[in-house]
Amino acid sequence: MECERVQEGRTTLIVPVQDPNHPFPPASAHVFYNRRMEINRDATILFLACACPDVYLDAMGATGARGVRIGNELGIPVVINDRDPAAAALIARNAQENGINCEILCEDANTLMSRRKFDAIDIDPFGTPAPFTDAACRSARSYLFVSATDTAPLCGAHLKAGIRRYGAVPRNTEYHGEVGLRILLGFVAREMVKYDRGIQPLFSFSYEHFIRLHLGVKDGVKAAEATIGHIGFILQCPNCPFRSEVVGPLPWRETCPLCSETLAPVGPLWIGPVNEPDILDRMLQVLPEYTFGSAIHLQKLLLTCREELSIAGFYDYHALAKRLRLSPPKIGDLIQAIRTAGYPATRTHFSGTGIKTTAPLPLIDAALRENQPGPA
Ligand SMILES: C[S@@+](CC[C@H](N)C(=O)[O-])C[C@H]1O[C@@H](n2cnc3c(N)ncnc32)[C@H](O)[C@@H]1O
Numbered sequence: 001m002e003c004e005r006v007q008e009g010r011t012t013l014i015v016p017v018q019d020p021n022h023p024f025p026p027a028s029a030h031v032f033y034n035r036r037m038e039i040n041r042d043a044t045i046l047f048l049a050c051a052c053p054d055v056y057l058d059a060m061g062a063t064g065a066r067g068v069r070i071g072n073e074l075g076i077p078v079v080i081n082d083r084d085p086a087a088a089a090l091i092a093r094n095a096q097e098n099g100i101n102c103e104i105l106c107e108d109a110n111t112l113m114s115r116r117k118f119d120a121i122d123i124d125p126f127g128t129p130a131p132f133t134d135a136a137c138r139s140a141r142s143y144l145f146v147s148a149t150d151t152a153p154l155c156g157a158h159l160k161a162g163i164r165r166y167g168a169v170p171r172n173t174e175y176h177g178e179v180g181l182r183i184l185l186g187f188v189a190r191e192m193v194k195y196d197r198g199i200q201p202l203f204s205f206s207y208e209h210f211i212r213l214h215l216g217v218k219d220g221v222k223a224a225e226a227t228i229g230h231i232g233f234i235l236q237c238p239n240c241p242f243r244s245e246v247v248g249p250l251p252w253r254e255t256c257p258l259c260s261e262t263l264a265p266v267g268p269l270w271i272g273p274v275n276e277p278d279i280l281d282r283m284l285q286v287l288p289e290y291t292f293g294s295a296i297h298l299q300k301l302l303l304t305c306r307e308e309l310s311i312a313g314f315y316d317y318h319a320l321a322k323r324l325r326l327s328p329p330k331i332g333d334l335i336q337a338i339r340t341a342g343y344p345a346t347r348t349h350f351s352g353t354g355i356k357t358t359a360p361l362p363l364i365d366a367a368l369r370e371n372q373p374g375p376a
């Protein structure tokens with residue numbers, strides 16, 4: 001396998017040379033490495049700089065990019081696994097290249113997580129994490145990190161696959177990116193509570209074509225019950241932009257208060273905060289101490305997540321304006337108008353044209369009408 005050296009953060013990585021003409025170059029080499037996931041790895045390093053577990057398992061290491069960086073840049077003891085012997089060999093080269101002393105394993109991740117426990121576990125598979133979540137929920141003591149790149153099933157574009165993998169109906173809404181994240185969170189939560197354990201979402205985001213969760217894990221019936229208290233549904237009107245959120249079992253045939261249509265359930269999914277403000281503040285504080293390739297994007301992401309309201313779903317205000325045959329004003333003007341009318345309103349990291357607000361739809365419509373952009 002022909003290799004080259006690349007730099008990520010303060011770590012030099014030996015990675016396979018890829019075919020730039022391949023439709024997806026990372027898949028052209030025997031061992032997987034995707035430069036575009038650097039922000040995903042940077043985010044976890046920054047998170048771990050603030051959360052510091054005793055030992056971290058990179059359950060699907062590939063080149064070992066993630067685990068080697070965590071060992072090298074944070075000094076946290078790491079175990080790196082991949083069931084592919086060629087990957088395990090490359091992980092060993094990368095560990096040696098960076099002078100880190102880590103345990104390298106070459107076995108099935110589910111077998112490994114079934115026979116040993118780890119303080120923090122990272123599952124970063126190809127596509128769906130669903131087949132690995134149960135074992136990870138049993139094995140993770142304090143933290144569980146999950147990547148998903150199967151955004152089409154999660155977000156409702158491949159409905160049947162979404163239902164099969166996650167036991168939930170995603171539905172393709174204007175806020176489908178957020179539905180995907182909340183369906184994944186709801187799924188992990190349900191996998192965890194079986195074991196009388198609970199999760200707390202600490203830093204969760206969606207970016208380009210992946211979803212990433214950083215979760216705290218707690219033992220006990222109390223923690224499990226608190227987690228169940230966050231499982232619910234979004235009820236979306238199929239006829240107009242109205243939606244509401246409910247926790248607990250699905251209510252029987254709710255109708256839209258604006259147009260009387262029967263509301264369609266989206267879920268079950270996670271209702272409630274997907275981020276923990278204190279951890280985001282700490283991450284923002286220590287970010288300048290690190291030399292991340294994605295620093296600017298990561299800072300923007302953290303700042304947006306920090307202010308984002310924790311209600312489920314957002315309005316695409318361009319779609320709202322189009323429906324009223326209006327021009328979309330500047331997003332800042334619209335947010336300000338809604339706040340002036342007495343309701344909280346924020347941007348969302350899920351979409352540049354998304355607005356989160358508890359304001360009733362007629363009030364948002366009025367704010368759109370009253371804030372029409374003047375002639376250029
Ligand atoms: C998306 S790559 C991991 C990327 C890596 N974490 C990174 O940040 O560059 C997925 C890896 O999981 C490994 N894998 C797939 N199924 C596995 C299993 N059942 N147990 C362990 N490793 C597995 C593959 O060999 C592949 O190297």
Ligand SMILES: [Zn+2]
Pocket residue numbers: 237238239240241242256257258259260261
């Ligand atoms: Zn309606």
